[in-house]
Amino acid sequence: MSHSLQRTTISLPKTLLAGVDRLVHDGLAANRSQLIAAAVEAELRRREREQINARFAAMASDADYQTEVAQLMREFATTDRECWEALSPQDAR
Numbered sequence: 001m002s003h004s005l006q007r008t009t010i011s012l013p014k015t016l017l018a019g020v021d022r023l024v025h026d027g028l029a030a031n032r033s034q035l036i037a038a039a040v041e042a043e044l045r046r047r048e049r050e051q052i053n054a055r056f057a058a059m060a061s062d063a064d065y066q067t068e069v070a071q072l073m074r075e076f077a078t079t080d081r082e083c084w085e086a087l088s089p090q091d092a093r
Contacts (some may be wrong), residue, residue: 010036 005023012020020032059065 017032020035023029023035024031029038
């Protein structure tokens with residue numbers, strides 16, 4: 001997949017830049033830009049997962065949501081059982 005690039009300037013502490021350069025020198029990235037872009041992507045994914053997890057945690061304590069889930073489970077219980085029985089080997093019945 002092709003990504004369009006936009007040039008920017010960032011400032012990093014000298015020790016952090018030295019670490020980036022070591023990783024590039026050791027062959028873990030083609031260049032500084034690639035390594036920094038990968039690190040930013042990883043951080044964005046981590047924060048997105050954090051937000052999703054926080055939403056799920058909120059759902060666990062939401063009484064209205066729990067009531068709705070319980071109702072859906074009751075409505076699908078028969079269908080779920082029939083499906084599992086259809087998928088089970090004959091001798092397991």
